[in-house]
Amino acid sequence: xxxxxxxxxxxxxxxxxxxxxxxxxxxxxxxxxxxxxxxxxxxxxxxxxxxxxxxxxxxxxxxxxxxxxxxxxxxxxxxxxxxxxxxxxxxxxxxxxxxxxxxxxxxxxxxxxxxxxxxxxxxxxxxxxxxxxxxxxxxxxxxxxxxxxxxxxxxxxxxxxxxxxxxxxxxxxxxxxxxxxxxxxxxxxxxxxxxxxxxxxxxxxxxxxxxxxxxxxxxxxxxxxxxxxxxxxxxxxxxxxxx
Amino acid sequence: xxxxxxxxxxxxxxxxxxxxxxxxxxxxxxxxxxxxxxxxxxxxxxxxxxxxxxxxxxxxxxxxxxxxxxxxxxxxxxxxxxxxxxxxxxxxxxxxxxxxxxxxxxxxxxxxxxxxxxxxxxxxxxxxxxxxxxxxxxxxxxxxxxxxxxxxxxxxxxxxxxxxxxxxxxxxxxxxxxxxxxxxxxxxxxxxxxxxxxxxxxxxxxxxxxxxxxxxxxxxxxxxxxxxxxxxxxxxxxxxxxx
Numbered sequence: 001x002x003x004x005x006x007x008x009x010x011x012x013x014x015x016x017x018x019x020x021x022x023x024x025x026x027x028x029x030x031x032x033x034x035x036x037x038x039x040x041x042x043x044x045x046x047x048x049x050x051x052x053x054x055x056x057x058x059x060x061x062x063x064x065x066x067x068x069x070x071x072x073x074x075x076x077x078x079x080x081x082x083x084x085x086x087x088x089x090x091x092x093x094x095x096x097x098x099x100x101x102x103x104x105x106x107x108x109x110x111x112x113x114x115x116x117x118x119x120x121x122x123x124x125x126x127x128x129x130x131x132x133x134x135x136x137x138x139x140x141x142x143x144x145x146x147x148x149x150x151x152x153x154x155x156x157x158x159x160x161x162x163x164x165x166x167x168x169x170x171x172x173x174x175x176x177x178x179x180x181x182x183x184x185x186x187x188x189x190x191x192x193x194x195x196x197x198x199x200x201x202x203x204x205x206x207x208x209x210x211x212x213x214x215x216x217x218x219x220x221x222x223x224x225x226x227x228x229x230x231x232x233x234x235x236x237x238x239x240x241x242x243x
Numbered sequence: 244x245x246x247x248x249x250x251x252x253x254x255x256x257x258x259x260x261x262x263x264x265x266x267x268x269x270x271x272x273x274x275x276x277x278x279x280x281x282x283x284x285x286x287x288x289x290x291x292x293x294x295x296x297x298x299x300x301x302x303x304x305x306x307x308x309x310x311x312x313x314x315x316x317x318x319x320x321x322x323x324x325x326x327x328x329x330x331x332x333x334x335x336x337x338x339x340x341x342x343x344x345x346x347x348x349x350x351x352x353x354x355x356x357x358x359x360x361x362x363x364x365x366x367x368x369x370x371x372x373x374x375x376x377x378x379x380x381x382x383x384x385x386x387x388x389x390x391x392x393x394x395x396x397x398x399x400x401x402x403x404x405x406x407x408x409x410x411x412x413x414x415x416x417x418x419x420x421x422x423x424x425x426x427x428x429x430x431x432x433x434x435x436x437x438x439x440x441x442x443x444x445x446x447x448x449x450x451x452x453x454x455x456x457x458x459x460x461x462x463x464x465x466x467x468x469x470x471x472x473x474x475x476x477x478x479x480x481x482x483x484x485x486x
Contacts (some may be wrong), residue, residue, distance in 0.1 A: 013446055016282045017415065018273030019461060020448065023264075025287070030261030039259045041294075042270065042287035047446070051284075063366045075447035075458075076434040116430030118333060135456070153451050172260065184317045187359030191319040203256055203290070204318035205263065208396050213378070215318075 003169030004064035006037040009055055011070040012150060024155045032160055033227040036168030037065060047071055048240040052083035060087075060145050067159075067167060070150030074116035081140070084147055085124035098138055105136035107126055108224065111159040131161040170222040175231045179238040182206075182213040189237045190217065199223065199231045247307035247414030249280040252298050253287040254313040255321055255393060267312040267391075267398045269308050274402055280308060290314055292375045295326035296318055303330075307407060310402075313393030315382065317359035324383070328367035330422030338366040341381055348379035352445040374404040413465040418474045425449075425456040433460065442466065442474045 008028055014020040021242045025042050032039045040063060045051050052071075060066045063202050071080030085092035098121035107112040112179065120137035123129065130139035132154055139158045141146045148158040179186055183206040200221040208216050217234055248273040251271055257263040268285050275282045288294050295314075295420045314323030328335035336448060341364035349356040363380035366372065373382035373389065375397055382391045382401045390400040421428055437445045443464040450457050460477055464470045 003400065011461075012448075013444060014448055014461060016285070017270075017417070017418065018269060018271075018276050021266075021269040025258075026261060028263040029259055033261050037259075040289065042259070044285035044287075046283065064449050073447065073449055074430040076430070077446050078456050111427075114427065114431070117427040119430070120427075134451070151451055152451055157373075174262065184354075184356075184357065184360040184363075187317040187319070187362070188263075188357070194319050194361070201256060204316065205255075205257055205392055206316055206466055208394055210378070218257060220256075220260065235402075 001169070003036050003038040003172075004167070004208065005037045006032050007063040008039065008042040009052075009054060009059065009066065009068045010028060010042060011047060012044075013046045013077075016043050016046055022069075024150065025153050027152070027156055028067055028159060030070075031079060031163055032168075033172050033174075035163055035166070037166075038169075038172075047077050047079055049079055049083045049086070052080060052089040056084055056087040056145060056192045060143070065131075066145045067227060068145065068147050068221045069155055072118045072137070072147060072149055073118065074137075077203045078119075080147060081122055081124065084142060084145060088124065088142055088145075090125045090142070092122050092124045094121045095119055098123045098129060101136055101138055103128070111150060130158050133157050133161075165231040172220055172222060173224060173227055174220045175227060177217040177219070177231060177234045177238065178214065178240075180212070180214045180240070181238065186215050186217070186238065190234075193233050193237065195229065197226065198235075199226060200230055202234075204229065244412070246279050246281040246415075247309065247410070249275050249308045250302040251282065251285040251390060252295075252297060252302065252309065252311040253285060254311060255287075255395060256289045256320075258287050259289055264397050264435055265312075268395065270395070270399055271310055271312075274384040274406055275411075276417075278409070279414045280407055281415075283410075290320050290322055291463060292322055292326045292329065293437060295323060299312050299330040303329040303386065306432055307387060309388045309414045311388065311390050314400055315380070315390060315392055317362065317380075321362070323390060324365055324367065327385060327388060331367065331385055331388075333368045333385070335365050335367045337361055337364045341366045344372070344379055355360045373401050376400050376404070381468075415463055415465060416467060416470055417461060417463045418470060419476060420460040420462070420477045421457065421479065421483075422460060423455070423457045423483070424481065426458045429458050429460070429481065433477075435463065436473065436476050439466075439476075440467055440469065443473055445473065445477075 127140035127142040259409045369384035370385040448459045
């Protein structure tokens, strides 16, 4: 049986302007692979209500799980929670359970629960809260859509909160064979070995380091024996020279 | 007049499995902003012919320019060029101009123009070649779709080749105001200033460094005077304490 699928929506104008380099995609991709989810697509979009709504609705209909990153803070440009509620056609308001979390947080720090902070207690009707051990303001899950913060430390903590609650598939195993020859010389034999192992995915990732071309061959699959057999064939086809 | 829009398609299973961290999105986003293009969306997808075709066709119809990254090398998993040709419904084969480029490259290095390297001379009918000063194998432009390599050094060289040939808009100006207070205390005044400047986009990007919360307020627009005026108001609203 194929693994359950996942999609990710990274939300933020700052990523599309080149001001900020996203790191949440890389983190989530690795965690999903470990948990046996097959991440099929990531979309990076701006802070635009209609775009968020249509993207959420497109991806939640076609993937088992959808994760969003960004846009759930206290400021005027944090419109993700409201846009996701609108995508589902459900109401959103300050909810007592989320308010209690923010209230306890503010009391602990001796800060005021002002209107801006209360905004982070706005949660769509029917959603389950996602724990935020870093700064308290919760994420939430609505059906198969998990709405997480954009700040990397908080995003990663929320992924750790929500991922163990989901049922994944067989973890994908992976081995890398490095070949210090240009990809153009590797392609022929590689294609033949790849055809002989239809149950594996064998990717070829060229690199260029200090003016030398080489290629990493990445073999992925869920069966350890088949994986090892393909790796041995690749090593025999592309022996490494003396170091 | 609004700036012309752009979209990017990042192609590669290795990005979705968490094996590789993409850097081409961040590079292209910055270059597009400098050239006055408004990057609206980035999609990261796998090496899958149907997904590449449908993504190219969806984005080229809705954006002025589309850039792809990855999947144009010599190996069996490099299917981008064929998939883009299929998306446009045009033929693809080894083309004499591209073969000449690869032939000269191989002669220069004293290597064989084998079948795998010749694969990189496959170019869709009607496409214009994009120069690759790093490793010769060309990218190509078909209408408003620019097909570039995935290896970052080659991707960046191809962006430098193709971007000056496109007509952009007014470069977006940007100023950042750093506030060493938690976002929940900044949101109120920020919202009021943001409303007073509808021609600017003011984003609020919280950070967490050494346990201290703060926020970068990023003001973007194309008019220097209006931009400076908003930045001055923000600085007055959030004065910095003694360093």
